Amino acid sequence: MKGVHLFALLVLASTLASASDPSHLQDFCIAINDTTNGVFVNGKFCKDPKLANPEDFFSSGLNIPGNTSNQLGSKVTLINADKIPGLNTLGISLVRVDYAPHGLNPPHTHPRATEILTVVEGTLYVGFVTSNPDNRFITKVLYPGDVFVFPIGLIHFQFNIGNTNAVAFSSLSSQNPGIITIGKAVFGSKPAINPDVLVKAFQLDKNIVNQLQSLFWPLNN
Structure with missing residues (x-):
């Protein structure tokens, strides 16, 4: 029985040890x-x-x-x-x-x-x-x-x-x-996502999807 208790404690300790960053x-x-x-x-x-400095x-x-x-x-x-x-x-x-x-x-x-x-x-x-x-x-x-x-x-x-x-x-x-900028990731990916996927996913007309994919999607970083 002591062996069972010891095993249970080891499992618990292992679980706790892996629950956060080291x-x-x-x-x-x-x-x-x-x-x-x-x-x-x-x-x-x-x-x-030892070579660390303020800079x-x-x-x-x-x-x-x-x-x-x-x-x-x-x-x-x-x-x-x-x-x-x-x-x-x-x-x-x-x-x-x-x-x-x-x-x-x-x-x-x-x-x-x-x-x-x-x-x-x-x-x-x-x-x-x-x-x-x-x-x-x-x-x-x-x-x-x-x-x-x-x-x-x-x-x-x-x-x-x-x-x-x-x-x-x-x-x-x-x-x-x-960082994943949503508009650029979805409509500005390279290569482009198949428009049929976006038509169904966003319930948009295919012409609108094509227009969105043709736009320049800017970043600010």
Whole structure:
């Protein structure tokens, strides 16, 4: 009987041990491109921690507005391990989003990260849609100092409903959150998705599908 209890405890311990990410075995793992003296960890080579310096954990320039002169009227400036090597393996990244008047950060998802957004300037209409079968639309108008969370993997957007520029900063719970812009992914894929698939999926006339697939779908990052 003791053997059965011991086995049960081992199974439980194994289950709990695999329920979350493993703890770090070192303080940091600064990303480098030189593979001569590096160790490959989670997609990056890491330099000897004894050679770490302040510049490995530093970036500047987020005070400079992004160029919003595009079709969307918005610009996303990403700070990740490519910009701050010391972010490697720490599971976080940061973006600045600039919006022209009535600029849009279009519907998109981050497949690997939850996003928490803070409005610094302007007025944003934001929202996300929950997963099937409910597809609830959760939305709010945000003002400077307001914070809003977009859960991992859910389609979301931000729209500047004001007549002046807007600025927001977001933290994302991955060093590589990924982004899938819905319109571009569906109608701007290369090669193109068979129009018959989109006709049936979206209940659209085929001429409209063909027109959508012929459009230029801009990105803002």
